[in-house]
Amino acid sequence: MSLPDPLLRLIEELQHLPGIGPKGAQRLAFHILKTPREQTDALVGALRDVKERVTYCSICNNITEVDPCAYCSSDARDPKVICVVEEPQNVASVEKTREFKGVYHVLMGALSPLQGVGPDDLKIESLLARVDQGVAEVILATNPNVEGEATAIYLARLLKPLGVKVTRIAMGVPVGSDLEYADEVTMHKALEGRREV
């Protein structure tokens, strides 16, 4: 006489999502039980559509509905400058600046020996192949953490012998923050990267 089977199954499936534990899954499941049928149908449709219609660009691995993606096929973007990011969602972060006019390369992760992610698990070979075809600059925009930094160093060592300019995004204190809250590593990077004004 516990919860009905379909509800237990939904609670279990919801727990596979990141950041959703047993309590959260139960709350969501009971919410779904209460919502009008049409709303659940809309969610189900959206889930299916994403799996059916969204794919990865065969050139840069960014998510897209058409292959190659809008960035790779655009005449307005400079294919000689490649910005390397870890995940598709990182493309949006760079785009927000409205300043970058080059193209992207999504690695689909970062090197992480602890999590068993090695060079072969990332889209590195296709990046090297692209650079081989003549690229002016590769901007390494992997995350400013241990894995992202290790990945950037690894890539730089592979890319430089190809004769391409390799740069890394600046690390330092974030704009609008307070020095009081800057950790020592960030502060160190900020001092190290200081510029004359």
Added chain:
Amino acid sequence: MSLPDPLLRLIEELQHLPGIGPKGAQRLAFHILKTPREQTDALVGALRDVKERVTYCSICNNITEVDPCAYCSSDARDPKVICVVEEPQNVASVEKTREFKGVYHVLMGALSPLQGVGPDDLKIESLLARVDQGVAEVILATNPNVEGEATAIYLARLLKPLGVKVTRIAMGVPVGSDLEYADEVTMHKALEGRREV
């Protein structure tokens, strides 16, 4: 050149779920994009099944796959004792004690003038009809907050004239907690409800 339409739609649909904001919805959507097709299919199937197979008991409004529910149709439960709770998930909380052997009545909410929930929005009439058919005790197990307390008082006023014993679950300091962290209202209830040892 923003995110693909199906992904934007999924992010929007996910935001309809409680406790999931724009950032959380985006993180979930990108996760779903990455997971194997079978896992999303399992989630979709579970969502559909819950809407198709889980219904409400026509007697007590608890969730169930068969009507009447297992509690209402069980010979091992005493139909003369009804435990009134706000939501179907509250049934599980009472069942956890393994002590209650009566049946349930789910109100499907609590009185809340601020949220526009009045007596007509709750399953009160069917409760009165059940009590009318001869019930020994009604245990009011609505939540120990303002809405639950108001609902309990309202129900007690309706039920007592029917000649049924009406009780309210005890409120006090939770077992295993520390008095230091008890708020004044809980402490007040704990003192008020003190018993001789």
